Amino acid sequence: MDKMKHKQAQRARRRTGLAQRIRGTPSRPRLSIFRSLTHIYAQVIDDLAGRTLAAASTRDTELAGVAPGNAKAANAVGKAIAERAVKAGCSTVVFDRNGFRYHGRVKALAEGARESGLKF
Numbered sequence: 001m002d003k004m005k006h007k008q009a010q011r012a013r014r015r016t017g018l019a020q021r022i023r024g025t026p027s028r029p030r031l032s033i034f035r036s037l038t039h040i041y042a043q044v045i046d047d048l049a050g051r052t053l054a055a056a057s058t059r060d061t062e063l064a065g066v067a068p069g070n071a072k073a074a075n076a077v078g079k080a081i082a083e084r085a086v087k088a089g090c091s092t093v094v095f096d097r098n099g100f101r102y103h104g105r106v107k108a109l110a111e112g113a114r115e116s117g118l119k120f
Contacts, residue, residue: 018097
């Protein structure tokens with residue numbers, strides 16, 4: 001098994017375990033993230049209704065001035081998702097790291113969201 005397939009299999013295993021424990025409710029929706037090689041995406045999701053309440057990514061026009069593939073950009077996305085979630089009426093969320101390790105850009109996004117008033 002080559003290295004990339006092994007990493008994907010490990011992430012899938014971590015994600016399955018997390019998905020069984022994490023659910024978003026109307027009072028406490030789920031903050032789900034996805035990290036690609038160049039961009040990072042975040043959504044606040046109410047799983048019971050199946051609705052996305054707020055979303056932000058490094059591809060947004062408001063964040064166009066930030067270089068997308070680093071922790072500074074992830075922090076800016078965290079701040080943007082927190083502001084949009086609070087505007088949508090969600091101040092407390094459940095953090096779903098989607099199988100990604102809590103390190104680097106994932107950690108920077110979480111810290112940016114916390115700095116802007118999102119509780120998790």
